[in-house]
Amino acid sequence: MTNKIPANSPAWPAIPFSGNPLDRAANFRREADWVDQQRRKASTRLLPLNALKAHIAFGDEPGIGWLSGIEAVDLLDAPGDLVFLGLRDGVAHFARDVADFKALPGHRFMEVRMITPQLAEGEAAILAQARSLVDWHKRHGYCAVCGHRTALREAGYMRQCSNQECNAQHFPRTDPVVIMLVEDGPDRCLLGRGRQFATGAFSALAGFMEPGESLEEAVRREVQEEAGIRVGAVRYVASQPWPFPSSLMIGCIGTALDDAISVDDKELESVRWFSRAEVEEMMANWNNNEAPFRAPGPIAIAHHIIKRWLGGA
Ligand SMILES: [Zn+2]
Known part of the structure; x- marks a missing residue:
């Protein structure tokens, strides 16, 4: 039986780009x-x-x-x-x-x-x-509604159109991305690699949420699209601001309902199941370019989701 540590416990290392010490006032x-x-x-x-x-x-x-x-x-x-x-x-x-x-x-x-x-x-x-x-x-120097110049307001948390007849207010965007580890029981999980990944690197599947979608629906759609796997229960694990340029990574774990993979090769080079032992080795090798398979580094939330899954999250 694995000892479960609550996801917000100090025993978990902080996820990079979270933990801002400033009071936004x-x-x-x-x-x-x-x-x-x-x-x-x-x-x-x-x-x-x-x-x-x-x-x-x-x-x-x-x-x-x-x-x-x-x-x-x-x-x-x-x-x-x-x-x-x-x-x-x-x-x-x-x-x-x-x-x-x-x-x-x-x-x-x-x-x-x-x-x-x-x-x-x-x-x-x-x-x-x-x-x-x-x-x-x-x-965002120009209004998306009427094309006139916009000006900074509220110390940087809004821009307002300078055209008095328009006056539209625009707010800084944050684009939600679901990133999910799909498990097939406690002993194996699904990881994929994009075409631009470094040799041996595999990570959790991910994709932008679409308008009118719940977290759970986005997780199920992305995994179905990229790997052909149906997902049932979805649980939230942790999130990470990702400022390139302005995403919010929402880390989840999903339960697979089937196991026959069908890769979307336009998006991914490979998707496969990895055993718990393989994943432990990939985590130990995240920084080893020579390893045949390796997990993402700690700057990425995928690293932390995988770690928490190994820890029983
Ligand atoms: Zn305008």
């Missing part, structure tokens, strides 16, 4: 005066992003390269889209896109996905929030 965001006061404080901090790369400090350990309110006084004051991330110990934290700002000495602009494995817990979550929001503002 959503109740203050509509107060333009309050936001203005925050942006003028010397204690305020700003995260610059250049082409969606984050400003990272390389000291003893890499960390977010926050600029102080004094270092960032011009960037905090400049016109354009300044996004409020939240408060920490009463200090306001902002992010913005910067094209001409050069990284400070000891700092570099880094791809969020590349630097994440080296960051302390919570820092990657702040980068996820900042990257998704800054990217959304960069791509």
Whole structure:
């Protein structure tokens, strides 16, 4: 009998991009005066992003390269889209896109996905929030209803059309993706590999949810489409913000109703059943390029779903 650990227990390692330590202080965001006061404080901090790369400090350990309110006084004051991330110990934290700002000495602009494995817990979550929001503002300068310019509102959590006759409000998007481990009893599960995967890499099946679908329905549809397997019961395991550009990965475990696989070879190169022992070995080998089969690395929620399944989730 496996000892079950509740999914929210500290015994589970945090899933990268979750665990944001900032208080989003959503109740203050509509107060333009309050936001203005925050942006003028010397204690305020700003995260610059250049082409969606984050400003990272390389000291003893890499960390977010926050600029102080004094270092960032011009960037905090400049016109354009300044996004409020939240408060920490009463200090306001902002992010913005910067094209001409050069990284400070000891700092570099880094791809969020590349630097994440080296960051302390919570820092990657702040980068996820900042990257998704800054990217959304960069791509939503025009109203989808009437084509006029939009302007940032509510400290970055809305854009409003500048055409008075339209006035449409647009909100930052988050695109839900179901990602599921399908089990056939407790001793084997279904994994697949996409055409672009590194040699030997297999992962949980996944796909975007569609409008008008429940989680369970999306899981069943995707598994049927990609592997030809019917799924019965579906249980939720954990979720992960995935800021490339702005998804929410919803991790589930589904129970297979049959076992004859029919691969959708337009989407996947291979789908197959793996025994529990094989999956344990794949998890041990996630970082081993030589292994014949390997699981995804810990940056991906698939790694954590598989781990929890092995642990009896
Ligand atoms: Zn409009």
